Amino acid sequence: MNKPKDQEERVTPIQQSLADAFNTAQYRLSGHGPRKVEVLKRAFEGISGDMDSDMYGKGETIEQFQREMAEYLGKESAVFFPSGTMAQQIALRIWCDRADNKRVAYHPLCHLEIHEEDGLKELHGIRPILLADSGRLIRLEDVKSLAEPVACLLLELPQREIGGQLPAYAELEVISAYCRSKGIKLHLDGARLFEILPYYNKTAAEVCALFDSVYISFYKTIGGLAxxxxxxESQFTEESKVWKRRHGGDLISLYPYILSSKYYFEERIGKMEQYYLGAVELAARFEACPSVSVRPSVPVSNMFHVHFAMPKEKMERVLCSVYEKSGVGLTGNLREAEGGKSCSFEFSVGDQAAHVPAERIDEMFRQLAELSASL
Amino acid sequence: MNKPKDQEERVTPIQQSLADAFNTAQYRLSGHGPRKVEVLKRAFEGISGDMDSDMYGKGETIEQFQREMAEYLGKESAVFFPSGTMAQQIALRIWCDRADNKRVAYHPLCHLEIHEEDGLKELHGIRPILLADSGRLIRLEDVKSLAEPVACLLLELPQREIGGQLPAYAELEVISAYCRSKGIKLHLDGARLFEILPYYNKTAAEVCALFDSVYISFYKTIGGLAxxxxxxESQFTEESKVWKRRHGGDLISLYPYILSSKYYFEERIGKMEQYYLGAVELAARFEACPSVSVRPSVPVSNMFHVHFAMPKEKMERVLCSVYEKSGVGLTGNLREAEGGKSCSFEFSVGDQAAHVPAERIDEMFRQLAELSASL
Known part of the structure; x- marks a missing residue:
């Protein structure tokens, strides 16, 4: 199958010039800004040097944040992990062991399937069943049509690789109810859970109540380090700590990530609606340009994918020119699609959008519309 | 088998008072000082906020340090990992896969056997053969007497759990030569490699030349965060990157650990002889006290174990009194041995020893000798 790579790996020499144009643009419309040491320094500015390190998963520094997040998610207990890759494989392993069944089900473009070098299979011997076509969301009928029993179903909300799409909340509820009735554990890949709460108009705890286990991330829209x-439930999270040690994730000190996660969570959790509304507005403006379309057509989070009906190399030249003329950068790389006939990129609204003067954004869209029409 | 736990897990309510006495002592003779956020802040003080993050194992921030460490160790290539637990399991997995043999050999008190919740077995299906008695080092004859072929032999230098003992360098050379002749890969658990170089009077590269793969740590005597x-060889380290992603250790940003490791490596790598000589001197003074013995009797690194021929609870009261009267703390916890008849603790010389006034140290040993003789 076609395995899209993480953005950082997609840069080829030809894309380098687009990356350069993006990196040197006066403004960037997407994200929170470059990942620099400043991000760590800012988070630690107000933290006393006298604060104790966590120690192998113990101590107030880690336990307090875990309690806060458990409460926010409406779950009995929470464990901090260095990465979602580690946390999610472990969640699935625990559910598989409990069911004595090494099969799980997830979307073909699930992070575990395309970004983790098959860790789930190689380390845990778990066999995933890919539900739905890669271009659409998992539906109740997909779950009902499973030919063999699975220990766990993983749902990613929103489904990142198809632009950040979401099922209707009612569909989520029926999938959850169906899984409970069949003894299938439901796990939430909530890497971007915060970002969908304004659209669903639900609290995190309300969404998480539909799931048996939940993973959330602090370096996407929260903008932490990692x-x-x-x-x-506590029994589940206690088991996960044993697996965290087995994976080599039970570090003597995780506080660089814990304290920065806490800092940026507090700074940005209240801005998710602003980011979401910004995405809805910008998506409509992209959609209005010739040869440009967005997916989903109306965003349901702060992210969407922008598709160009022209080859990647051509579009790179167009974008370089747009950035240069408007001073506004959109992305540093494009992903090829349809055998080279089209290309796309992922757009996420963060703090930076608010700092770009409106007339620059207008100019950027004017240039984009003009140049893409002329090709 | 008896599985000693990490220090942090050994604290029981009764020990708490010893931990308190240690934590509140005016001076501490061991280590570099408490693990507090100050350790991070100090490392980052001189680092520009404008420095780029590493990105999923790529970028100058990580690659430069990896090159420096490869050169220091005399190896072709090096990869930064969040933990040694992860790095070592992966090293053994690669050697096992190459040999198509899931057996490795190591000491009964190897970190992988007693501190990692059996990750090697549970995640990698590797079956370790325990060489030597737990109370002594692995010798050439142990390796020669292996009844079945192994893919890899792991040697830990120094062998921490028995006080930090070392084989004679000549024995190491013959073990290495024997393994090469038999096609057994030799892996170095070098968690404390820096610390033994003064005793061996060798460079790191000279020691590492005897091994096919090497792991080193930055939060023991280097005193980094983790x-x-x-x-x-490059082919080996490239494979290890794939496994690092599978384990969930290929974080978007590892720079909090990388840059602090680099900072404290540069600060302390030149002090290993000072620490080692300090350990030799202090060990002799412990040894001179009644009911007290050290292991090894003459240290070969900055560490040794101090054994008391009396029950743990009694010795805790003695130590609390020693700390109180001398103002010098030694340890926050004791490990029970010989079915409760004796107890011990691990002592490591770091930066703090040099800050304790000589007359306080004299007083501490005077009190220890007096009190332990009176019991």
Missing amino acids: GAILAG | GAILAG
């Missing part, structure tokens, strides 16, 4: 939380 | 390096 780190993840895995939450569920 | 982090490890795995080094070897």
